[in-house]
Amino acid sequence: MYDYVIGPFAEFDFMRRALVGVLALGVGAGPIGVLMMLRRMSLAGDAMAHAILPGAAVGFLAAGLNLFAMTVGGLVAGFAVALGAGAVARATQMKEDAALAAFYLISLALGVLLVSLRGSNVDLLHVLFGTVLALDDATLLLIVSISSLTLLALALAWRPLVLESVDPGFLRSVSRAGAPTHLIFLALVVMNLVGGFHALGTLLAVGLMMLPAAAGRFWTRELTALVGLSVLIACASGVLGLLVSYHSGVPSGPAIILVAGGAYALSVLFGPVGGLLPRFLPNRHLEA
Amino acid sequence: MGNVLAFRNLTLGYDRHPAVHHLEGEVPDGDLLAICGPNGAGKSTLLKGIAGVLTPLTGRIEGHVPAREIAYLPQAAEVDRSFPIDVYDLVSMGLWRRAGLFGGINRADRARIEQALAAVGLEGFEARPIGTLSGGQMQRALFARMLLQDARLLLLDEPFTALDAGTITDLTALVKRWNGEGRTVIAVLHDFELVRGHFPRTLLLAREAVAWGATGDVLTSDNLAQARRMCEAWDEDAPACAPTSGRAA
Numbered sequence: 001m002y003d004y005v006i007g008p009f010a011e012f013d014f015m016r017r018a019l020v021g022v023l024a025l026g027v028g029a030g031p032i033g034v035l036m037m038l039r040r041m042s043l044a045g046d047a048m049a050h051a052i053l054p055g056a057a058v059g060f061l062a063a064g065l066n067l068f069a070m071t072v073g074g075l076v077a078g079f080a081v082a083l084g085a086g087a088v089a090r091a092t093q094m095k096e097d098a099a100l101a102a103f104y105l106i107s108l109a110l111g112v113l114l115v116s117l118r119g120s121n122v123d124l125l126h127v128l129f130g131t132v133l134a135l136d137d138a139t140l141l142l143i144v145s146i147s148s149l150t151l152l153a154l155a156l157a158w159r160p161l162v163l164e165s166v167d168p169g170f171l172r173s174v175s176r177a178g179a180p181t182h183l184i185f186l187a188l189v190v191m192n193l194v195g196g197f198h199a200l201g202t203l204l205a206v207g208l209m210m211l212p213a214a215a216g217r218f219w220t221r222e223l224t225a226l227v228g229l230s231v232l233i234a235c236a237s238g239v240l241g242l243l244v245s246y247h248s249g250v251p252s253g254p255a256i257i258l259v260a261g262g263a264y265a266l267s268v269l270f271g272p273v274g275g276l277l278p279r280f281l282p283n284r285h286l287e288a
Numbered sequence: 289m290g291n292v293l294a295f296r297n298l299t300l301g302y303d304r305h306p307a308v309h310h311l312e313g314e315v316p317d318g319d320l321l322a323i324c325g326p327n328g329a330g331k332s333t334l335l336k337g338i339a340g341v342l343t344p345l346t347g348r349i350e351g352h353v354p355a356r357e358i359a360y361l362p363q364a365a366e367v368d369r370s371f372p373i374d375v376y377d378l379v380s381m382g383l384w385r386r387a388g389l390f391g392g393i394n395r396a397d398r399a400r401i402e403q404a405l406a407a408v409g410l411e412g413f414e415a416r417p418i419g420t421l422s423g424g425q426m427q428r429a430l431f432a433r434m435l436l437q438d439a440r441l442l443l444l445d446e447p448f449t450a451l452d453a454g455t456i457t458d459l460t461a462l463v464k465r466w467n468g469e470g471r472t473v474i475a476v477l478h479d480f481e482l483v484r485g486h487f488p489r490t491l492l493l494a495r496e497a498v499a500w501g502a503t504g505d506v507l508t509s510d511n512l513a514q515a516r517r518m519c520e521a522w523d524e525d526a527p528a529c530a531p532t533s534g535r536a537a
Contacts, residue, residue, distance in 0.1 A: 038371055159389055163381055166373055166418075169366035173339055174356070174384045174437070221417045223372045 008246045015246065017135045021143050021199050022238025022256060025208055028147035028192050030231030031154055033209030035185065037217065039165045042210050044100055049193050049206040051081035051104040054111015056194075056202060061115060067138050071194055074202070078190035081107050086186060090179070130201035132242070132252045139198050146195035150188050157184050162223065200253040208234050211260035218271020233263050290352060292317050292441055292472045293338060297347035299529075300330065300337045306345065306529070307333040309495045315474065317352075320467040322487035323476045324507065326519040329493045331476040332363055335443045338474070356385055359439035363446045363476070365430055369419050375429050376414040379404060382436025404432040409458055424455040431459055435466075442466060444475040448482070460486055480507055494518035 008015045036045050055077025056070045063069035085103040089096035135143070154161070160181040163171045171178045189209075196205025212233035216226050241256030248255075270277050293315040300308040308330035315321060323331045336342040337349055339360035351358075367378075380393060380401050387393055393401075405411055408428040413421075421429065427447065434442065444463070448456045464486060467473050477483050483490055483503055490506040492498040494515035499506040 038368075156389070162373070163384070165368065166371045166378065167365065167367045167381070169362050170381060170433075172341065173358070173360045175388075177389065217372075221372050221419075222374075226372055 004247070005243065008243065014133050014135075015242065017140055018132045018199075018242050018252065019239065021132055021135045021140055022208075022242060023235050024140075024144045024147040025192075025196055025199060026212075026234030026238050027231055028150040029196065029209040030212055030234045031227045032150065032188055032192050033211075033213035033234070034216070034223075034227050034230050035161060035165065036189065036209060037213040039185075041189075042214070044097065045189060045193070045206045045209055047100050047104040048078055048082060048189060049197075049202050051107040052078045052190070052193055052197060053202040054107055054114065055080075056197060057111050057115050067136075067142065067198070071142060071198075074194040074197060075190060077107055077111070078193060079187065082186040082190055083183070086182065129204065129251060130197060130199045130253045132199040132256070133245075135199060143195045143198065146191050150192060153184060153188055157181055161185060200256065204253050204257045207257035207260060208237070211257065211264045212237065215260070215264040215267040215271075218267035218273050218275045221273055233260065237263060290317055291315060291350075292319070292352055294350040294352075295347070296350060298337065298344055298349060299346045300333045300342055301345050302333075304345065304528075306330075306495060308337065308493070309529075310347070311493075311497055313491070313497060313500055315472065317472060318467070318470050319472050319474070319489060320464070320487055321472075321474045322483040322490045322503065323474060323493055324478070324480070324483060324490055325493035325498070326516050329515065329519050330495050331493055332445050334493065335360065335362075335445050335474065335476060338441075339443055353440045357440040358443065359434050359437040359441070360443040361430055361434055361445060361447060363449070367418065367426070367430075369421075369426070371418065373418055374414065375405070375410060375416050375418060375421070376401065378418050378429055379410075379432045379436065382433035385437065400436060404435040407435060407462060408432045424451050427451060427455065427459065431462055435462070440471055442471055442473045444473065446476050446478065448477070448479065456482070483507065 009019055033045075036042055052074040055073035055075070057073070058077075059066070059069035059071070059073025062073075081100070081103045085096060085100040088094055088099040088103075160171060160175070160177040164178050164181055168178060192209065193202070193205050196208060199205075200208060212230040213226070215233050216229035219229055220226050237260035238256050241259040242252055244250065244259065245252035245255040268276060272278050291314040295311045295313050298308060298311040299306045307328075311334070323334065325331050333342065337344060338351070339358060340355055341360075380397075382404070383393060383397055383401070386397070402411075405414065408431050410425065410428050410432060413425065413429075418426070418429070431447075442463075447459065447463075451459070460482065463473055463475065475487070477487070484507065487503055489501065490503040491500045492506050492511055492515055495518065498515045498518065499508075499511045
């Protein structure tokens with residue numbers, strides 16, 4: 001047991017770094033994922049992850065495997081798409097999901113075009129799938145900083161964030177906090193995706209946000225519990241995924257997300273809040 | 289006693305089509321005003337304008353209460369019923385003006401929340417997720433939230449639609465209690481019996497004001513027939529309205 005669970009982390013420095021990385025990511029991604037799910041933005045996260053890809057790729061092209069260049073590239077592309085789509089949605093008749101789709105597709109095509117213009121056949125596997133087993137000090141520091149900043153920002157903006165999710169009309173009628181709150185939230189999403197892509201890649205980073213939140217929803221009707229549960233599932237998926245990857249030799253990023261996917265599948269089947277199995281159990285209805 | 293609101297040649301609408309056309313008039317402080325009219329008469333649009341959600345196309349609304357003293361309950365409140373939050377937390381949102389972003393909720397506030405829940409007959413529902421409430425219970429919870437807002441001007445858009453008689457009686461009593469405390473209440477209503485019974489003044493709207501005054505004088509069959517006729521006309525290719533000053537109301 002020790003050899004199997006503790007051993008890899010005790011023995012290898014890169015596993016310890018990966019552990020810190022996934023735990024930090026899980027702590028930030030858990031609550032962000034819950035809010036995205038409750039704000040019906042589950043797919044918006046995926047769109048933004050696509051939008052980040054070309055930015056990171058351009059950074060990669062300009063400066064190689066440079067943490068700073070790729071992070072800045074990803075942040076710029078992510079913010080541009082999120083803000084552009086948000087601005088179009090608020091200023092015109094277009095709904096935000098349609099605007100977001102338009103913007104991320106443009107961003108994606110632009111990114112591919114820029115990459116091909118340079119004519120180099122660069123290895124973008126790093127950007128696509130991340131390298132959680134090769135996190136250096138600077139990257140780890142970036143991920144941990146993003147998580148800390150996320151928790152701080154969520155603590156400050158929690159009330160309007162929840163209010164805007166439950167009853168946006170009411171928040172509009174009592175305060176002008178709605179729009180800035182939404183922007184802060186989008187910024188947090190982009191930051192967490194950029195933090196996540198160093199470890200898991202742009203496309204899988206969103207998985208550590210959405211899967212734990214979606215799984216948690218089958219176990220509780222209470223917001224605070226839901227946030228705690230998603231953090232727990234995200235971190236547990238990270239640790240388990242690393243171990244699976246270590247022992248079986250499969251890539252760690254997909255392993256982590258697949259463990260989270262397994263947690264989701266189990267929740268769909270057995271979760272007491274609207275899960276499948278409890279629905280078919282012989283449950284007599286209660287007294288009126 | 290001054291005016292809470294004054295409409296000055298007010299036109300509100302969507303895509304340049306006016307839904308409220310050249311409205312002129314005042315709402316005195318402490319008024320209990322019903323807005324009646326056929327569907328499409330601009331009733332909801334007018335409330336949105338007062339609440340500041342919609343900007344006038346032309347003209348203006350002179351508000352003599354600050355925006356934060358206005359509480360607005362839209363026709364279809366945008367509450368996400370699937371959100372994991374309980375009745376207590378939903379109702380306590382009414383304290384936003386006092387508590388704001390970070391302010392704590394103290395013992396006095398808790399007492400007020402409990403009083404508000406009691407006032408709408410929702411004692412014992414504190415821990416219920418909002419998704420489990422019936423339509424009537426939800427409306428009671430929204431009224432409790434409005435109670436906590438402690439506003440001077442209350443805007444209710446068809447607050448009694450699809451509610452049973454008992455709920456309507458309870459919530460009407462609450463509306464009258466608010467008015468008795470000196471608050472101004474403007475409610476969009478379709479039930480003429482209810483309006484005649486409880487609302488001393490009525491604005492009959494059909495994009496323009498058909499009649500505005502004591503309820504008995506406004507809700508006559510002639511006026512109602514005229515309102516219906518005025519609302520049925522909708523010209524997709526309507527020409528631009530003549531400059532505002534020259535137009536008779």
